[in-house]
Amino acid sequence: MADGDGTSAPAADGASPAPDPLLRWALASFHAATLLVVPLAILYAVDALGSLLQGVHTATGLGLYLALWGLTWWTNGRWLAATRLDGLRETIRPAATWGAVTGVGFLFVLLVAVAVALPDPVFVAVLALVGAPVSALVGAVAGVGFAALDLLIVAAGERLAGAA
């Protein structure tokens, strides 16, 4: 999205236009919060939340969430700069790409946390090797899912505002 004009497109000279700050901030916060709240409810429903939270120190948990939030904000900015949000086909590829980047980026943050807690380079290396393709795939799928949802949200907003 361009700065408030609601019709941004990737610039013809290849330079990325600045995404609308409100849309970027709202969608990034929405994605980060949803990525946490939905699994949290599922984990609690299957009685697996207590044991998971017990192993995470408060400061570590806050740091991980801030990292996810910041990472999502950055990748949403890149994704919004690469799309006009006018159709799933046009949106899906950058969404998958930047979703995968988010997944791998968050894996890297997790690996740093694990490396600090368990200074075992071999274990961390194995975790990185196995986790990288998995996190990229999960991130890409989540990115596409959020892109589809975001398209509906933006369309609903335009209709409600009388701008459609």
Added chain:
Amino acid sequence: MRVATTGGDKNGPVDGTTSLTGVGPGMVPLPLSAATHLFVRWLHVLAMAVALGGAILAWGVSRVADSETTLAVATTYEFAFWGALGALVMTGIGNLGALAPAIPRGRWGTALLAKLGLLVLVLVGSAVRSATVRAARDAPAPATRTIERGYALTAVAFATLVALAAVMAHG
């Protein structure tokens, strides 16, 4: 809250100065974990105050002000709202972590699941509300009545979340 000494005697550091945990002479020092929990809960309440109080303010403004003022206040609130919501989610999990591993079930658990379910609805609804505010800034005749209703709904949803939180805290 568990309160214990972390150094010096019960009167605080021996030199009488304030320690890193803000303990002065004659005060019982808080351990760092207790200070962290206190900070997390303070941040949680502050974020809720911003989200709920801001929604009421934005609703009130949208009822009486012109569309330009309404959209200016709405845009400011949307930025604050998503910051507050992120802080609420982050610190809400911190509060849950303080109960781990024995997170209660039963009536408390039902209230928690209801709160999380309502929160998911608030997340999606608020994303639509933010998209509406964004689109309204570019609309020739912005539908401020829709925005007004959006803030009223947000305020009601957050008041319900506070009520559920009170049930969880006090039974």
